[in-house]
Amino acid sequence: MSKFSEWFHNILEEAEIIDTRYPIKGMHVWQPQGFKIRKHTLSLLRELLDEDHDEVLFPLLIPEDELAKEAIHVKGFEEEVYWITHGGLTPLNKKLALRPTSETAMYPMFPLWVRSHTDLPMRFYQVVNTFRYETKHTRPLIRVREITTFKEAHTIHTDSEGARQQVERAIEIYSSFFDQLGIPYVVTRRPEWDKFPGADYTMAFDTLLPDGKTLQIGTVHNLGQTFARTFDITYETAEGEHEYVYQTCYGLSDRVIASIIGIHGDSSGLKLPPIVAPYQVVIIPVLFKKTAQEVLDFCKQLQNKIKKAGLRVHLDDRDLRAGKKYYEWEMRGVPLRLEIGPRDIENKKMVTLRRDTMEKEIVDYREDALINDLNMILDDIARNLKEKAWENFQENIHPAKTLEDAKNIITNEKGIVSFSWCGDEACGIEIEEYVTVDILGVNEEATEGKCINCGKNAQHVALLAKTY
Numbered sequence: 239m240s241k242f243s244e245w246f247h248n249i250l251e252e253a254e255i256i257d258t259r260y261p262i263k264g265m266h267v268w269q270p271q272g273f274k275i276r277k278h279t280l281s282l283l284r285e286l287l288d289e290d291h292d293e294v295l296f297p298l299l300i301p302e303d304e305l306a307k308e309a310i311h312v313k314g315f316e317e318e319v320y321w322i323t324h325g326g327l328t329p330l331n332k333k334l335a336l337r338p339t340s341e342t343a344m345y346p347m348f349p350l351w352v353r354s355h356t357d358l359p360m361r362f363y364q365v366v367n368t369f370r371y372e373t374k375h376t377r378p379l380i381r382v383r384e385i386t387t388f389k390e391a392h393t394i395h396t397d398s399e400g401a402r403q404q405v406e407r408a409i410e411i412y413s414s415f416f417d418q419l420g421i422p423y424v425v426t427r428r429p430e431w432d433k434f435p436g437a438d439y440t441m442a443f444d445t446l447l448p449d450g451k452t453l454q455i456g457t458v459h460n461l462g463q464t465f466a467r468t469f470d471i472t473y474e475t476a477e478g479e480h481e482y483v484y485q486t487c488y489g490l491s492d493r494v495i496a497s498i499i500g501i502h503g504d505s506s507g508l509k510l511p512p513i514v515a516p517y518q519v520v521i522i523p524v525l526f527k528k529t530a531q532e533v534l535d536f537c538k539q540l541q542n543k544i545k546k547a548g549l550r551v552h553l554d555d556r557d558l559r560a561g562k563k564y565y566e567w568e569m570r571g572v573p574l575r576l577e578i579g580p581r582d583i584e585n586k587k588m589v590t591l592r593r594d595t596m597e598k599e600i601v602d603y604r605e606d607a608l609i610n611d612l613n614m615i616l617d618d619i620a621r622n623l624k625e626k627a628w629e630n631f632q633e634n635i636h637p638a639k640t641l642e643d644a645k646n647i648i649t650n651e652k653g654i655v656s657f658s659w660c661g662d663e664a665c666g667i668e669i670e671e672y673v674t675v676d677i678l679g680v681n682e683e684a685t686e687g688k689c690i691n692c693g694k695n696a697q698h699v700a701l702l703a704k705t706y
């Protein structure tokens with residue numbers, strides 16, 4: 239187990255994010271702390287999607303014949319599908335699949351919903367659990383067999399331009415989502431051999447975990463008319479003709495939480511961005527026998543005031559050593575700690591500790607400006623976490639001039655290699671075989687230079703990396 243894997247497993251357990259002891263491989267239990275982070279992450283995404291998507295909820299089970307209808311799609315998933323074969327003791331006439339994703343659950347319904355060009359575009363999303371019998375090594379939140387927070391969007395358009403624009407829009411939405419979580423990413427167009435089964439093309443977000451491996455944290459697929467033809471999804475044009483629709487779909491998973499934990503955390507534990515922290519502020523009263531009641535009363539009032547302003551705040555008045563409390567809240571990643579003792583109350587001061595920098599400060603307790611002061615610190619914590627994460631991400635993107643170079647970087651350094659590529663599939667596969675890692679995809683057009691492998695004119699700047 240790498241140092242990072244060990245850290246990651248330990249922190250999931252110690253911070254009570256998820257319990258990995260559930261007796262099915264790749265399926266885990268969300269514990270209260272983890273569930274709260276999950277909830278806040280979801281509400282951030284819902285806020286973004288609700289602007290122009292409608293939330294829906296489709297059944298978990300997909301009939302075998304529907305799943306099998308789209309040949310390329312089913313081929314891509316056939317080794318990963320869990321099947322239900324019995325209802326009680328009775329064998330089912332038709333096997334039922336646990337959704338590995340919901341195209342084949344949703345798209346048989348779309349012909350019933352889509353009528354006229356005036357109905358389009360339609361944009362739906364759902365947040366569900368999906369099941370994939372992953373054969374690669376499973377890891378909590380990163381490669382699971384039950385994805386418990388599958389956020390999938392599906393859109394329908396009259397023309398290919400509409401679908402193309404929706405792909406761009408989805409990239410914007412996901413970028414904004416990751417930006418608010420301070421997660422750095424690169425967006426690439428996946429190579430042909432690595433696109434979503436059934437898609438015309440796939441755009442993917444990758445981030446970098448501290449062990450130097452990239453993690454695909456989101457994908458946006460342009461489905462063209464492939465599924466429309468299979469499921470006969472048509473609309474009536476203004477001229478009264480029937481045409482097939484164009485579709486896109488995009489999704490995120492539990493990996494978002496894995497990135498929040500893995501990217502921001504340090505040896506003392508989690509460092510949560512305020513936007514998803516279960517508690518954004520924790521108040522620790524400094525208690526001495528004589529003044530205990532007075533300090534507690536003050537802290538309770540303070541807690542109410544902060545709570546009323548809409549911040550998530552906790553007063554830790556347990557009868558424990560302060561050091562033990564500090565350790566615990568640092569490990570759990572609470573962004574801001576306030577320590578308040580009798581002298582502070584007297585002098586109108588408070589002690590603040592920022593989890594991102596671990597800087598302790600004695601600041602003025604400004605009764606009237608308190609909420610504003612706290613919000614400023616929380617905003618600065620979010621900004622700083624994001625900045626640090628991006629700095630580290632960018633430092634770990636290395637350009638390579640030759641194949642040798644690329645291989646050396648992958649072997650001796652961490653991170654992502656950028657290189658010039660002709661874009662040819664056979665050439666790409668040769669590169670992957672030589673370097674022994676995956677090409678993530680291409681992220682910009684090349685204006686000059688030669689392909690790192692075949693020497694032909696380069697068409698793209700491409701990226702490769704060790705991946706999860």
Ligand code: PR8
Binds near residue numbers: 340379391
């Ligand atoms: C779709 N259909 O399904 P996608 N554990 C954790 N996260 C995972 C796993 C896993 N085993 N497998 C994939 N992911 C499309 C789009 C509806 C929505 C994550 O796309 O198969 C990856 O981050 O690419 C991936 O980007 C995302 O789920 C969507 O899965």
